[in-house]
Amino acid sequence: MGLASVTSISAVLMILGIVLVLILSINNVVNDTKLKFDEVEVFLEDDITDFQMTTVEETAKSIPGVISIIYRSKEQALELMKQDWGEDAYLLEDLETNPLPNSYIIKVQDLELAENLVNSIKTLDGVEEVKYYKDIIDRLLTFANYIRIGGMIIIAVLVFVSIFIISNTIKLTVSSRKREINIMKYVGATNSYIRGPFIIEGVLFGLFGAVISIFIVYYAYSYLYANMNESFYNMFTFYLISPESILSDIAIIFLTIGAGIGAMGSILSLKKFLNV
């Protein structure tokens, strides 16, 4: 019967682990993106005139908060891309023409100022597109919130279920010791004295379940990390968070929640028996 408790706690924690890794990875992406935050990329049309280019530069300079304006030609852009892709760069060798546009990289002090900048530049002639990270970050944050809320709901339900399972398991032990508890009450044992051993039992179930799920989540994620990190970066231009950096967080969270579920379960299962 203890097996059921340990398994249900491990299952809850493993799902919690998946949600945690997702949330942490998204936070990582958000922070990563925030570092690129001070940049606004202005992509130019190939047939832009010198006059139009000067207008773009002048407009940008006139806006407060702009630190620098750097011109990046399409050749430079391709070169940077090759560097970024590293080993996979050979894929770019086969290109017949360079598909990348010329661009301005405009650094700003603060993203709030960038909004103003973007609005005045994107309507200028010769500007194809303005890439602006605020949208992306906003979208990421919304996405992260959905995952967080969804994850919390799933976890809350599962925590509830496993408290129920563990309280039923312990109820079996309790009812087999009903007589003893009854006698203890008559001799003047306090409720906390009677609860003690049962809470320890519940907490041990919880901790045991937590240790199992820490191992599974850590090794499963390490495997995923080792095999997927590079291709992930190429696809989405961000790195997965490293397993080592989340191990201690996950361990603390899992052990706490596991122990909590165990303790709650045993307190619930004892409630009925303590009323003598």
Added chain:
Amino acid sequence: MIRFVNVSKEYKNGVIALYDINMEINKGEFVFLVGSSGAGKSTLIKLLLKEEGITRGKLYLNGTDITRVPNRRIPFIRRKLGVVFQDFRLLPNKTVYENVAFAMEIIGASPREIRRRVPAVLGMVDLSRKASSYPDQLSGGEQQRVSIARSIVNNPPVLIADEPTGNLDPETANEIMKVLVEINNRGTTVLMATHAKEIVDSMRKRVIALENGRIVRDEEKGGYGIEI
């Protein structure tokens, strides 16, 4: 020591188990509580043990008002009351010694105190030789003596015995009574609920008779009474 002032008890289902009970039991007394089944003896004991709440009236133990106490204080009230039951209520998987020591462990006595006190109490009920036996290896009378030893091991000022001889033959019952009297002689107040006419008649102690939830008789050196 124990004082009931106009105590009534009405159960949730409307049954009135005790009606306007007034009684005072002094320190060192030996009191029989008699009456037929359903007269209210058990309810009266349950009120003392705080197993049931009081509907009306006041209840004092040792000068303290225990009419209404928060749940967390109940264990500390029970530590002042040793209890012996008709069915002994021993733990089958513990030896005689452990059953008695258990009551001391619960209230947090030190191992040294336990090692000193348990053998002394077992000697008092004449069970020193059976210390390492298990309850199912003992006769009914011996089991009841273990339960008495457990009830007095923490030196409560009051011993409550609910039909302690109910499951025993007359001879064994007499043994138990001797033990209870001895405990009483050492200064413990004893309140014993019983059906056993012969015992009450032969002891000539104070008798409180209950009938339909009321006290119908309270006399010093009384007998069981012919009317029941």
